[in-house]
Amino acid sequence: KAGVTQTPRYLIKTRGQQVTLSCSPISGHRSVSWYQQTPGQGLQFLFEYFSETQRNKGNFPGRFSGRQFSNSRSEMNVSTLELGDSALYLCASSHQGITGTYGYTFGSGTRLTVV
Amino acid sequence: DQQVKQNSPSLSVQEGRISILNCDYTNSMFDYFLWYKKYPAEGPTFLISISSIKDKNEDGRFTVFLNKSAKHLSLHIVPSQPGDSAVYFCAASGISGNQFYFGTGTSLTVIP
Numbered sequence: 001k002a003g004v005t006q007t008p009r010y011l012i013k014t015r016g017q018q019v020t021l022s023c024s025p026i027s028g029h030r031s032v033s034w035y036q037q038t039p040g041q042g043l044q045f046l047f048e049y050f051s052e053t054q055r056n057k058g059n060f061p062g063r064f065s066g067r068q069f070s071n072s073r074s075e076m077n078v079s080t081l082e083l084g085d086s087a088l089y090l091c092a093s094s095h096q097g098i099t100g101t102y103g104y105t106f107g108s109g110t111r112l113t114v115v
Numbered sequence: 116d117q118q119v120k121q122n123s124p125s126l127s128v129q130e131g132r133i134s135i136l137n138c139d140y141t142n143s144m145f146d147y148f149l150w151y152k153k154y155p156a157e158g159p160t161f162l163i164s165i166s167s168i169k170d171k172n173e174d175g176r177f178t179v180f181l182n183k184s185a186k187h188l189s190l191h192i193v194p195s196q197p198g199d200s201a202v203y204f205c206a207a208s209g210i211s212g213n214q215f216y217f218g219t220g221t222s223l224t225v226i227p
Contacts, residue, residue, distance in 0.1 A: 004158070035217070040219060042117075042119075042121075042204065042217045042218050042220055043159075043206075043217035044217075045214040045215070045216070048214060090159070092158075103151075103164065103215065104161070104215070105161070106151075106158030106159045106160070107158050108156065108157050108158045109158055
């Protein structure tokens with residue numbers, strides 16, 4: 001079955017702009033989580049959506065938001081971009097959340113560069 | 116505050132030898148741990164997991180050890196192969212949580 005699909009793969013934006021990233025989870029998976037990966041910081045949890053509801057949120061400013069649609073696809077939005085937002089943004093899906101032996105299935109990520 | 120730490124950013128090992136990757140955590144409520152492997156330009160892929168009721172879990176060449184009293188886990192790869200060269204992340208979660216806490220990763224290079 002198809003994996004987790006993230007679009008676009010690469011993005012260059014200017015400071016102050018906003019950006020929307022998209023994630024299509026594995027068919028049947030209802031949980032979608034977003035992570036930010038930066039050098040030296042590992043993967044930092046942004047938020048998790050389950051059945052269109054934000055179920056858990058990490059420690060990021062309100063400029064970072066997301067939503068999930070009825071087909072489980074999810075979007076993440078970052079407003080008023082800052083240079084420090086340059087990172088790899090990873091989406092991960094799972095059937096119920098983090099329960100289960102295999103945790104998440106990750107997408108390949110969207111590499112965002114803010115200039 | 117980093118609740119999961121991988122203190123070695125990089126590790127080089129000869130092909131055929133053992134690779135040992137280490138991970139420490141601070142939260143005693145963590146009870147489920149995973150290792151992910153990441154190649155460049157790809158997302159992390161699940162490698163192996165362990166729950167707190169066990170102290171060891173094996174899957175082929177990969178073994179994860181958990182020492183709860185020391186809040187330490189390690190991943191052993193035996194024998195190491197060049198295709199194992201990647202960044203390895205450890206992750207932890209608590210029973211009531213809905214997120215994983217990841218370490219900063221260790222870049223493993225297996226030298227042919």
